[in-house]
Amino acid sequence: MSKKMIVSGATVLILAGIYAGATFYTGNQIQKQMPVMIENANLYLQAKNIPYTLVVSDVKQGFFSSQAKLTLQSEQMPELSFDVTTKNGPLPGFSQFGMVAFEATLNDDASLKEIFETAQAPILVTADGRISFAGDLNMGIAISPLGKSIGMNELDINSDKITLAIDYQKNNTFTWQASTPKLSLTQLINRVQSSLVLEGITLSGENKPNASGLNDVVHSIKLDKVDLINGAEPRFSGKLANLQATSTLTSKDELAGASYKIDAKDIKFGNIEFNELNLLAAITNMPVSSLAEQNQFAAYFMPMILNQATTLNDEAVLSTHPKLDISSLEMSNQKGLLAGQASVEFNVAKKPEASTRNAEALLKGLPLSSALIDVKADKSFLTDFISQFNQMNLGIEKEKALKSAEEMLASILEMSQLYGGILNANDTQVTFNLSIENGVGKLNQAPLTEQRMGQLLGVMFAPSPFKTKEVAPITDEDVSDTPAVE
Numbered sequence: 001m002s003k004k005m006i007v008s009g010a011t012v013l014i015l016a017g018i019y020a021g022a023t024f025y026t027g028n029q030i031q032k033q034m035p036v037m038i039e040n041a042n043l044y045l046q047a048k049n050i051p052y053t054l055v056v057s058d059v060k061q062g063f064f065s066s067q068a069k070l071t072l073q074s075e076q077m078p079e080l081s082f083d084v085t086t087k088n089g090p091l092p093g094f095s096q097f098g099m100v101a102f103e104a105t106l107n108d109d110a111s112l113k114e115i116f117e118t119a120q121a122p123i124l125v126t127a128d129g130r131i132s133f134a135g136d137l138n139m140g141i142a143i144s145p146l147g148k149s150i151g152m153n154e155l156d157i158n159s160d161k162i163t164l165a166i167d168y169q170k171n172n173t174f175t176w177q178a179s180t181p182k183l184s185l186t187q188l189i190n191r192v193q194s195s196l197v198l199e200g201i202t203l204s205g206e207n208k209p210n211a212s213g214l215n216d217v218v219h220s221i222k223l224d225k226v227d228l229i230n231g232a233e234p235r236f237s238g239k240l241a242n243l244q245a246t247s248t249l250t251s252k253d254e255l256a257g258a259s260y261k262i263d264a265k266d267i268k269f270g271n272i273e274f275n276e277l278n279l280l281a282a283i284t285n286m287p288v289s290s291l292a293e294q295n296q297f298a299a300y301f302m303p304m305i306l307n308q309a310t311t312l313n314d315e316a317v318l319s320t321h322p323k324l325d326i327s328s329l330e331m332s333n334q335k336g337l338l339a340g341q342a343s344v345e346f347n348v349a350k351k352p353e354a355s356t357r358n359a360e361a362l363l364k365g366l367p368l369s370s371a372l373i374d375v376k377a378d379k380s381f382l383t384d385f386i387s388q389f390n391q392m393n394l395g396i397e398k399e400k401a402l403k404s405a406e407e408m409l410a411s412i413l414e415m416s417q418l419y420g421g422i423l424n425a426n427d428t429q430v431t432f433n434l435s436i437e438n439g440v441g442k443l444n445q446a447p448l449t450e451q452r453m454g455q456l457l458g459v460m461f462a463p464s465p466f467k468t469k470e471v472a473p474i475t476d477e478d479v480s481d482t483p484a485v486e
Contacts, residue, residue, distance in 0.1 A: 037131075051076045070104065081107045082127070103128045129166075137168040156186040172215070177204040192231040200224025210251060217249040217299065238269035247299035255320060256291055257284040258299035271392035272385065273333060280328040290317045310346060310367045318348045318367055333385065336378030344371045359450040364439040371436040379428055382409055419455040421446070 041054045052072040059068045065087050072080040082104040106125035129139030143162040162180040179202045186195040202222040207215045223243040230237045243264040250257050259282040267274040283302050290305050306324070309317035326342040349367040386405035390396060396404070413430070416423040424431045424444050433444050441448030443456065 052080075069107075082125075083107060101128070101130045137166070139166045139168075140164070141166070158182075158184045158186070172207070172209045174207040175205065177202065179203070194231045195227075195229045197227040197229070198223055198225070215249075216251070218246065219248075219299065220244070220246040236270055239266070240264050240268070241266040249299040249302070251288050254288050255284075256286045256288050256302075257282065258286075258302045260299065270388075272388045275332045275334065276330070278328065278330045279326070281324070281326045283322060283324050285320050285322045287317055287320045287322075290314075306346070313349045313367055315348050318346050321369065322346050331381075333381055335384040336381030338375070338377040338381050340373070340375035342371075342373045345369045359441065359448055359453055360439040362450070362453065363436055363441050363448075366436075368436065369438065371434070373432070373434045375432045377430050379409065379425070379430060382430060420452045422456055 038054055038056055045052050045054065052074045055071045055073055057069050057071065060066060065085060068084050068086075070082045070084050084102055084104045086102045104127040124144050125141065127139055127141045129137060131137050141164040143159070143164075145159060145161045160181040160183070162178065162183075164178045165176065167175045181201075182197070182199050183201055184195055184197045186193055200223060202220075204218075204220050206218045208217075210216050221243070224241065226238075226240045226243065228236075228238045241264075243262075245262045246260070248259045260279065262277065262279040264277045265275065267277060283306060286302060286306065290309070291301070305317070306322055308314070309322075323345045324343070326340070329340045329342075331338045346367055347369040350364050383402070383405045386408055387398070387402045390401040390404050390408075391398060394401070394404075413423060413425050416425075421444055422432070424433075431444070433442075434448075435442045436448075441453070443452055446452075448456075
């Protein structure tokens with residue numbers, strides 16, 4: 001036997017021994033890490049108010065692989081249990097260096113029997129992933145397409161295959177992405193079917209720890225197409241295409257901020273159509289404590305918290321002077337454009353003296369330090385919008401609706417002048433500008449006196465000029481003539 005063969009054979013044996021030892025080591029390491037991982041998972045579920053607790057049972061440890069059952073227990077929701085197989089070793093799966101690779105399958109429990117029976121594939125949920133030596137987790141989840149509806153409180157769900165990718169790092173950076181080609185929700189309302197069909201769905205999120213000890217959070221949604229079919233009220237059916245929305249939450253020291261971006265095209269609601277909708281907005285100077293109290297570290301919660309604070313004149317929130325900025329809002333239809341911007345800096349409202357009734361005292365009694373609202377709309381945009389609204393709500397033909405819209409807009413502008421010029425208009429455009437700064441207000445660049453404030457409030461709370469056709473109650477005959485939604 002040559003020296004080369006002896007050396008090669010010895011090398012193979014040494015490597016095999018090293019791999020076997022590493023496999024044994026990693027198997028024991030994952031066994032030690034598992035309680036910590038389960039505890040962290042349950043802390044996360046508790047922090048997010050998710051009504052589940054994760055429990056591990058039936059652990060069978062092997063040399064190269066192990067089996068266990070992971071169960072999500074809940075008093076409010078169906079119990080979910082997964083059969084999990086792990087592969088121990090420094091190179092499990094031979095695709096990436098890691099501590100353990102795993103595969104999981106959702107069990108066909110009695111509480112989920114109806115769902116399993118509707119799935120096109122025999123296994124409803126499968127997952128596979130990898131846990132590294134550093135404690136990082138990378139996982140993919142697939143949910144089988146549902147071949148028919150699932151009945152849950154008269155809400156039916158149909159879907160194509162849903163995929164979910166999750167990446168968690170030990171430094172608490174967490175990213176995820178979920179997608180499916182199609183998802184439909186159908187509900188029976190007054191014995192008439194209505195449905196929402198979403199196509200080309202992608203949802204994603206990212207949580208990153210920052211210097212304040214909190215997380216910066218990004219959420220986004222992308223939809224290729226949305227169809228809303230309202231069987232009970234067809235005129236309120238609608239659709240849109242190419243919706244993209246992103247919200248970002250950031251925090252520094254004791255203050256948090258959020259930004260929002262929304263874009264959509266080909267929007268239709270009943271007879272009303274828009275070519276595009278674009279929005280850029282932000283909220284800044286929100287106290288972190290206002291989010292922490294409700295454990296709502298997501299940008300989409302912030303407008304609700306701010307609205308509640310202004311309603312209650314909450315000093316703890318308003319004393320940091322939170323600010324709302326709508327830097328750009330644009331809506332377009334076939335005939336024209338509406339564009340606007342707004343900025344409001346909030347503050348604790350001051351109680352006016354009982355004897356004081358002037359405009360400045362009233363404005364200082366609002367929970368804000370300053371405000372600016374500036375809106376410009378093409379007359380052609382407004383006329384087209386009112387015309388489509390009248391077609392939908394009054395059931396009148398297009399030419400008659402257009403003439404009615406022109407008369408209605410002229411009447412609104414005439415009334416505006418009678419009420420002190422609340423709206424400004426020229427041959428092509430209608431504008432509105434309101435500003436408030438330290439108790440001094442201006443409406444369309446003219447002083448906002450007490451009288452003009454009364455006129456503005458009178459218009460705001462006046463009966464709507466838009467009329468709505470009365471809708472007859474649904475009868476059994478109407479239901480029998482309503483086509484089923486596929």
